[in-house]
Each structure stands twice: as C-alpha cells, then as structure tokens.
Amino acid sequence: MPVTSVEKDLDALTMTVIADFAAPRERVWEAYTDPRQIEKFWGPVEWPATFTRHDVYVGGRSHYVMTSPEGEQSGGVWEFLAVDPGRSFEVRDAFADADGNENAQMPSMRMTFQFEDTESGSRLVSTTYFGSLEQLEQLIEMGMEQGMQSAMGQIDDVLADLASFASGEAQLTLLSDTQVRVSRLIRGTVQQVWDAHHKKDLLQKWLLGPDGWSMPVCEIATAQGQTYRYEWEPSADLLADAAQEGADAALPQRFGFTGEVLEFEAPYRAVNTESMIGMDAPSTLNEMTLTPRGDQTLLTIVITYPDQQMRDIILETGMVDGMEDSYARLEREVLS
Numbered sequence: 001m002p003v004t005s006v007e008k009d010l011d012a013l014t015m016t017v018i019a020d021f022a023a024p025r026e027r028v029w030e031a032y033t034d035p036r037q038i039e040k041f042w043g044p045v046e047w048p049a050t051f052t053r054h055d056v057y058v059g060g061r062s063h064y065v066m067t068s069p070e071g072e073q074s075g076g077v078w079e080f081l082a083v084d085p086g087r088s089f090e091v092r093d094a095f096a097d098a099d100g101n102e103n104a105q106m107p108s109m110r111m112t113f114q115f116e117d118t119e120s121g122s123r124l125v126s127t128t129y130f131g132s133l134e135q136l137e138q139l140i141e142m143g144m145e146q147g148m149q150s151a152m153g154q155i156d157d158v159l160a161d162l163a164s165f166a167s168g169e170a171q172l173t174l175l176s177d178t179q180v181r182v183s184r185l186i187r188g189t190v191q192q193v194w195d196a197h198h199k200k201d202l203l204q205k206w207l208l209g210p211d212g213w214s215m216p217v218c219e220i221a222t223a224q225g226q227t228y229r230y231e232w233e234p235s236a237d238l239l240a241d242a243a244q245e246g247a248d249a250a251l252p253q254r255f256g257f258t259g260e261v262l263e264f265e266a267p268y269r270a271v272n273t274e275s276m277i278g279m280d281a282p283s284t285l286n287e288m289t290l291t292p293r294g295d296q297t298l299l300t301i302v303i304t305y306p307d308q309q310m311r312d313i314i315l316e317t318g319m320v321d322g323m324e325d326s327y328a329r330l331e332r333e334v335l336s
Contacts (some may be wrong), residue, residue, distance in 0.1 A: 002019040002020055002021050002124075002152055002153075002155060002156060003017060003018070003019045003148075003149050003152050003153070004018050004019060004020050005017075005018045006018075006145060006148075006149070008136070008140070008145075010133060010136070013129065013130040013131070013132065013133060013135075013136055014127055014128060014129055014130070015127070015128045015130075015136070015140075015144075015145065016125065016126070016127045016128075017124075017125075017126045017127075017148055017149075017152070018123065018124070018125050018126075019123065019124045019126075019152055019155075020118065020120070020121070020122075020123050021121045021122050021123070021124070021155075021156075021159060022120060022121040023121050023122060023159040024117075024121060024122055025086065025115045025116065025117050025121075025122035026086060026294070027122075027159055028115055028122050028124060028155075028159065029085075029086050029087075029115050030165070030293065031155060031158050031159060032089075032113065033054070033056045033089075033291055033293075033298075034054075034165060034291070034293075034298055035051040035053075035054035035062075035181070035183075035300060036164075036165060036171070036173065036181075036183055037158050037165055038051060038054065039051045039064065040154065040157075040158050041151055041152065041154035041155040041157075041158050042064060042066075042151055043064075043066040043147075043151055044066070044146075044147045044150035044151055045150050045151075045153070045154065046068060046069060046150075047066040047067060047068050047074065047147075048066065048067060049064045049065065049066045050064060050065050050066075050067070050175055050176075051063070051064045052064070052065070052100070052175055052179060052181075052302055053100065053287065053289070053302065054289065054291075054300070055080065055268060055269055055289050056080060056083060056089065056291055057080060057083055057265075057268045057269075058080055058081070058082060058083055059080065059265070060079075060080045060265075060268065060269065060289075061077060061078060061079055061080070061100075062077065062078040062080075062091075063075070063076075063077050063078075063096065063100035064076055064077075065098050073098055074095075075095065075096040075097055075098055075100070076093060076094065076095055076096055077093075077094050077096040077100055077102055078091040078092070078093055079091060079092040079094075081110070085292055086115065087114070087115055088112065088113060088114045088115060089112075089113050090110065090111070090112045090113070091110070091111050091113075092108055092109070092110055092111075093108060093109045093110070093111050093128075094106070094108035094109075095108075107130070107131060107135045107138065107139065108131075109128050109129060109130055109131070109135075109139070110128070110129040111126065111127065111128050111129070112125075112126070112127045112129075113125075113126050114126075114127075126148075128144075166185070167185070168184075168185055168187075169184070169324055170182055170183070170184045170320050170323050170324040170327060171183045171184070172315070172320045175302070177307075177308040177311070178304055178305045178306070178307060178308060178311055179302060179303065179304050179305070179311075180302070180303050180305075180311065180315070181300055181301065181302050181303075182300070182301045182303070182320060182323060183298065183299065183300045183301075184298075184299045184323075184324070184327050185293065185296050185297070185298055185299075186296060186297045186298075186299055186327060186330065186331060186335070187295070187296055187331050187335055188295075188296070188297055188331070188335040189292070189295070189297060190267050190268065190290045190291070190292050190297050191267050192297075192335055193267075193290055193297045193299060193330075193335075194266060194267035194268075194290060195267075196330055196334050196335065197270070197288070198220060198222055198266075198270075199220070200218050200220050202334055203215070203218055203220070204218050205329070205333050205334050206326055206327075206329040206330040206333055206334050207230070207326050207330075208232065208325075208326060208329065209232070209322040209323075209325055209326055210322060210325050211325075212234055212235045212237065212238040213232050213233065213234055213235070213238070214232065214233055214235065215230060215231070215232050216231060216232075216233060216254075217229060217230060217231035217256060218230055218231075221260075221261045221264075221272070222261075222264065223261065223264055224261050224262065224263060224264045225260070225261065226260070226261050227258060227259065227260050227261070228258065228259060228260075228261070228272070229256065229257075229258045229277070230256050230257050230258075231254055231255070231256030231277070232254065232255060232256060233253065233254040234252075234253075239253075255276065255277070255278075256276070256277045257274050257275065257276055257277060258274075258275055258277055259272045259273040259274040259275055259283060259286075260272060260273050262285075263287075267290060268289060268290050268291075269287070269288065269289050269290070270287075270288050271285070271286065271287045271288070272285075272286055273285060273286075274286050281306075281310070282306035282310070283306075284303055284304060284305050284306070284310075284314075285303070285304040286301060286302075286303050287301065287302040287303075287304075288300070288301045289301075289302075299327075
C-alpha cells in the first residue's frame with residue numbers, strides 16, 4: 001500500500017495523507033487527471049467510483065458516483081480552485097446526488113494534492129481542510145480515513161497498467177444505461193485540438209468518418225446559445241460502389257446533425273445538444289473535455305442518450321470506429 005502516513009491536526013483542522021510511489025511524478029499526476037484511471041481507485045474497494053465529469057482546470061468540475069455491492073450510491077463533486085499542471089491541484093470537495101447536484105445538508109471540504117519527485121519515484125501529499133472540529137470528527141466517524149486508505153491501496157495496479165491508458169485509439173466506456181464515454185489521446189496541444197474542433201477550415205479536413213465522405217455544410221458555433229449544423233455526403237465513387245452491392249449497402253445522399261451549445265469554456269470544455277437532421281427523435285447531450293498530457297491531449301466525450309435503446313442502436317452503427325477514423329485523420333492531416 002502506498003500510504004506511508006496519516007496525520008490529523010485537531011488545531012489546524014486538517015488531515016494529511018502521504019503516499020509514496022515507485023512511479024514517476026508525471027505518471028501519478030496522469031492517474032489523478034484521467035477519468036478512466038482515477039475511477040479505478042478513487043472509491044474504496046467495496047464502493048468503486050464512476051466519473052461522469054472530470055475537468056482539471058481552474059473553474060472546472062468533476063462528478064463521481066460510488067456504488068456499493070447492494071447498489072447503494074454515494075456521489076461527490078469537485079470544484080477546481082487551482083491547478084499547477086504536473087505539480088498540484090486544489091479542489092472544494094462536496095457530497096452530491098447521482099446527477100451531480102450538491103447536497104447542501106452535508107459539509108464540504110477543501111483538499112490540496114501536491115505531487116513531488118523523490119529519489120525512488122514520487123510522493124503525493126494530500127491535505128483536507130475542514131470547516132470546524134465538529135465537521136472533522138463527523139467525517140472521520142463516517143469512515144473518511146479508512147475510505148481514503150482503501151482507495152489508495154488500489155492505485156499501484158493502475159500505475160502499473162500503462163498499456164490500457166496509452167492507446168492511441170478511441171476507447172469506449174459504458175458509464176450507465178444512458179451514458180457512454182469515448183476517450184482518445186491525440187498528438188497535439190489542448191489549444192491545437194480545441195481549434196481543430198472550432199475552426200471551419202480545420203474541421204472540414206478531418207471530421208469525415210470513413211474515407212470517401214466530405215463535409216459541404218459546416219456551420220460552427222463558438223459561444224453559448226449558438227447553434228451549429230454539420231452535413232456530410234458520400235463521393236460519387238462510394239455511391240456507385242454501394243449501388244453495385246445492392247440495397248443492403250445503400251448510402252444516404254446526405255445526412256447531418258444540428259444542435260445548440262450549452263457550455264463553452266475555451267479551450268477545455270464544450271457541451272452541446274445533438275440531433276440528426278430530419279429525424280423526429282430526442283437529442284443527445286455531448287460533453288467534451290480536453291486535458292493536457294505533456295505534448296498530447298486527452299479528449300473525453302461523455303454522451304447522454306434519452307434511453308438505453310437509443311444508446312445501443314447508435315453504438316451498433318459503428319460510431320466509435322467512425323470517430324477513430326476521424327481522429328486518426330486529425331493527427332495525420334491537421335496536427336502533423
């Protein structure tokens with residue numbers, strides 16, 4: 001277990017947890033800032049966590065839900081107060097429901113996470129600041145100390161698993177019956193990846209899915225409340241090939257999506273609705289977050305569907321494969 005000490009200071013109203021790792025500081029930082037990784041160790045062993053949001057920038061928020069073997073849930077939210085990439089971050093930590101709504105009846109805490117180099121690897125110093133002695137005693141009595149030790153006891157396996165999180169291909173995670181997360185490491189800075197999503201001349205070069213498609217309509221939205229419209233059409237060669245293969249291979253002459261921007265926090269987070277043009281169906285909610293990772297960017301998109309049936313229908317279309325084709329083209333033709 002990496003935890004080497006736990007110190008409670010009743011006068012300062014703090015609890016400090018120190019953990020030492022054989023892994024480099026950058027690797028531990030990565031584990032805490034990647035939702036795919038932190039959810040594998042943040043909750044106690046018996047209460048694994050699922051992160052549906054994890055925005056590691058000042059003003060960003062995270063939302064997680066821990067679930068017991070009996071299905072009981074306990075949620076939390078982080079509000080990021082400070083971020084020094086690779087070195088430290090500070091959050092306000094509060095209890096929340098499954099939808100991320102803060103529970104005002106429960107106390108919130110300020111937490112700092114400091115990542116340091118050591119001769120044998122790295123050290124994490126995590127300090128929780130309580131609002132009162134009663135609050136400290138309440139949360140300790142609720143098992144906060146044991147929960148943190150149980151959670152951090154799982155981190156070594158995550159740090160050792162390099163292959164799962166270093167993949168250069170789009171990865172799908174089912175978060176719930178109605179939510180999925182698509183993650184992809186992209187070779188480029190956060191600003192470059194953000195620009196590629198919000199500049200028309202760049203977007204039309206890469207957001208094309210499989211080869212043979214073009215994007216003749218590309219109406220960009222770059223502020224909250226604006227609407228966007230994207231349309232794609234297949235090349236004449238693709239249509240001819242599909243016609244030769246018969247009805248089963250028929251392609252649409254054109255299809256597209258439209259929606260409204262609900263949040264726009266450049267260059268880290270954008271949230272929008274998405275509806276297929278010409279279809280009378282509920283829209284999805286798409287939440288994109290960009291997180292710096294050295295000279296790369298971790299892109300995560302959490303998609304919320306109206307129900308499980310629509311989720312499964314859309315996934316069965318090969319959506320993730322099409323996204324990977326586009327991201328590979330982004331690296332090859334825009335960011336190379």
